[in-house]
Amino acid sequence: NAGVTQTPKFQVLKTGQSMTLQCAQDMNHEYMSWYRQDPGMGLRLIHYSVGAGITDQGEVPNGYNVSRSTTEDFPLRLLSAAPSQTSVYFCASSAQQPGEKLFFGSGTQLSVL
Amino acid sequence: GESVGLHLPTLSVQEGDNSIINCAYSNSASDYFIWYKQESGKGPQFIIDIRSNMDKRQGQRVTVLLNKTVKHLSLQIAATQPGDSAVYFCAENRDGGYQKVTFGTGTKLQVIP
Numbered sequence: 001n002a003g004v005t006q007t008p009k010f011q012v013l014k015t016g017q018s019m020t021l022q023c024a025q026d027m028n029h030e031y032m033s034w035y036r037q038d039p040g041m042g043l044r045l046i047h048y049s050v051g052a053g054i055t056d057q058g059e060v061p062n063g064y065n066v067s068r069s070t071t072e073d074f075p076l077r078l079l080s081a082a083p084s085q086t087s088v089y090f091c092a093s094s095a096q097q098p099g100e101k102l103f104f105g106s107g108t109q110l111s112v113l
Numbered sequence: 114g115e116s117v118g119l120h121l122p123t124l125s126v127q128e129g130d131n132s133i134i135n136c137a138y139s140n141s142a143s144d145y146f147i148w149y150k151q152e153s154g155k156g157p158q159f160i161i162d163i164r165s166n167m168d169k170r171q172g173q174r175v176t177v178l179l180n181k182t183v184k185h186l187s188l189q190i191a192a193t194q195p196g197d198s199a200v201y202f203c204a205e206n207r208d209g210g211y212q213k214v215t216f217g218t219g220t221k222l223q224v225i226p
Contacts, residue, residue, distance in 0.1 A: 004156075042202065042216030043157075090156050099206055099214040100145060104156030 002026050006091050006105035013081040013112045021076040021108050023091030031094045032074040033058070033102070034066065036087040043090065049074055050098055081112040121200060123221045132190040134220045136203035141184060143205035143215075148177060148188045151219070152199045160188070160201075190222075198224045 007022045025032065033048035045058030049068040063085060065077040074093075078085060088109050092102040126132045138146065144165040149157035163170045163177045163186075170177050176189040186203050202219035 006156075040218060042204075042218050044216075045214070092156075098210050101147065101159050101162060102149075102157070103159065106156045107154075 004091055004093055004103050004105035006089075006108055008108060009106065011108060011110050013078070013110065015081060015083060015112060017078075017081050019078050019081070021078075021089055021091075021110075023074045023076065023105060024072050025074075025091075025093040025103070026072065027093060027095065027103065028071060029093035029095045029103070030071070031096075031098045032068065033092050033094075033099070034064070034074070034076045035090045035092065036060065037090060037107075038087050046076065046089075048098065078110075083112045086110060086112045121219050121221045123223060125223045125225055126193045127225050128193060128195060130193055132188075132193045132197070132222055134188045134190075134201045134222065136186040136188075136217050136220075138184050138186055138203065138205040138217075139215065140205060140207055141181075143207045145206040146177070146179060146186050147204045147206070148175075148186075148201060149204065150197075150199045150201055157202070193222075193224050195224045195226055198222055 004025045030051050034046040035043040037043050044060050046064050047066040049055045052068050052071050055066050068074050088107050090107050091105045094102050147162040148160040150160050151157045161172045161175050161177050163179050174191045178187045200219040200221050202217045204216045207213040
């Protein structure tokens with residue numbers, strides 16, 4: 001049982017480039033979410049999904065897109081990378097109420113030059 | 114306790130001693146609280162949760178105490194081990210839902226062998 005799998009673990013982008021952070025879970029959880037973690041700040045919610053085909057914006061959605069075509073996958077797309085998007089990104093899933101008892105992936109460390 | 118500053122507060126504890134990590138939460142309407150453990154280079158890991166209708170909840174070597182009067186949450190770790198070295202942060206949730214989850218910045222626990 002792999003849990004929540006994120007790829008890649010590290011990524012360096014140039015300003016203006018686009019990319020997709022992959023997230024997959026094998027626990028059949030309905031709820032999935034993306035967070036960014038910056039020094040001195042708590043995790044901040046980017047986007048979330050309460051089921052296949054349903055997504056919504058979190059606290060810091062600008063510059064990011066998501067889709068949820070299957071229960072298992074929840075990719076995060078950076079449309080045009082900016083230095084302000086340099087951060088560590090975590091995908092999480094939960095089986096209970098949205099936001100409760102989250103299972104996190106191991107993270108993607110992204111640097112935008 | 115936790116801080117919104119750039120430097121995480123650090124708690125140094127001798128191996129075998131008990132650890133107490135504190136968290137002051139912000140919203141008196143929050144009704145669900147979680148402690149997470151984050152080891153270096155890894156994603157956060159769920160430790161224990163508690164709802165506002167409880168004052169205390171115990172897990173394996175961990176106890177969470179909730180004082181709603183002063184909006185304070187604590188995590189007690191019994192017989193602290195080197196593997197407990199990590200950053201610990203709390204999260205508060207109000208009425209369920211991703212949008213109403215607030216994460217703390219964390220406390221770094223260092224276990225001295």
